[in-house]
Amino acid sequence: MFSRKFINLVKLNRNLGPKKILSLPIIPLQRQERRYKGDLYEPDYLISMQPDEPIYDCLNLQIKGYDFVLLESCQKEIHRYAEVMGIQVEESWATPAQQLNVQRFKPGSTAVESDYHLKIYERNVQVVDVPAWSLGTLLRVSRALLPEGCTLSVHEHAPEHEEVRYVPDNELIELKQQLDVMGGSRPEKKKKK
Numbered sequence: 001m002f003s004r005k006f007i008n009l010v011k012l013n014r015n016l017g018p019k020k021i022l023s024l025p026i027i028p029l030q031r032q033e034r035r036y037k038g039d040l041y042e043p044d045y046l047i048s049m050q051p052d053e054p055i056y057d058c059l060n061l062q063i064k065g066y067d068f069v070l071l072e073s074c075q076k077e078i079h080r081y082a083e084v085m086g087i088q089v090e091e092s093w094a095t096p097a098q099q100l101n102v103q104r105f106k107p108g109s110t111a112v113e114s115d116y117h118l119k120i121y122e123r124n125v126q127v128v129d130v131p132a133w134s135l136g137t138l139l140r141v142s143r144a145l146l147p148e149g150c151t152l153s154v155h156e157h158a159p160e161h162e163e164v165r166y167v168p169d170n171e172l173i174e175l176k177q178q179l180d181v182m183g184g185s186r187p188e189k190k191k192k193k
Contacts, residue, residue: 054132058090058157061125061142065150068097068121075123077145078138082127085134090126095164097121126157 061078065071075092082089102116130138139154146152155161 056127056130056132056135056156058126058128059130059135060155060157060161061127061138062153062155063123063125063146063150064120064153065147066118066120067147067149068094070147071121071123071150074145074147074150075125078125078142081141081145082125082138085138087127087130087134087138090128092123092125093165095122095124096167124161 063071063074063078072094079089079092097119100118100120102118103112104114104116105111106113127138142152
């Protein structure tokens with residue numbers, strides 16, 4: 001129907017010449033609403049017989065590699081694709097770099113031939129309430145986005161992952177140790193009301 005109207009409009013425009021051009025009225029597009037189980041007009045016993053979709057509560061997509069810039073752009077793309085897919089991204093973060101010292105020895109001896117100082121960077125994307133059917137797609141997309149030399153691992157969120165994010169304040173730790181050596185903190189006096 002729309003195509004016929006468009007063809008007729010083009011024919012009219014050709015007949016009128018370059019000075020007069022007709023335009024079509026603007027027709028608003030109707031949005032299709034999502035349908036949920038509760039919206040269907042089916043008996044309750046049929047709806048209750050359908051299996052529920054398994055949902056993952058909180059997952060961390062962890063990316064590790066040697067180049068921070070590549071990791072950050074990959075993390076940004078995974079975050080964007082997750083949001084496009086309708087998966088809720090709770091937060092994204094970077095952890096402090098791990099420093100490695102790698103030594104290569106001369107063949108058959110203990111003499112060091114070369115010494116390498118490497119840093120391993122890590123970025124995390126935390127997603128919550130992920131349906132099982134969309135997790136596979138997200139993982140395939142994440143693996144396709146992964147640059148060379150980087151690794152992707154997925155695991156459930158644990159308190160240890162939260163603690164790794166923060167750099168310890170060594171100065172504060174030393175002051176607390178000195179305070180313990182001196183006898184601890186003063187007992188607090190009760191205030192009079």
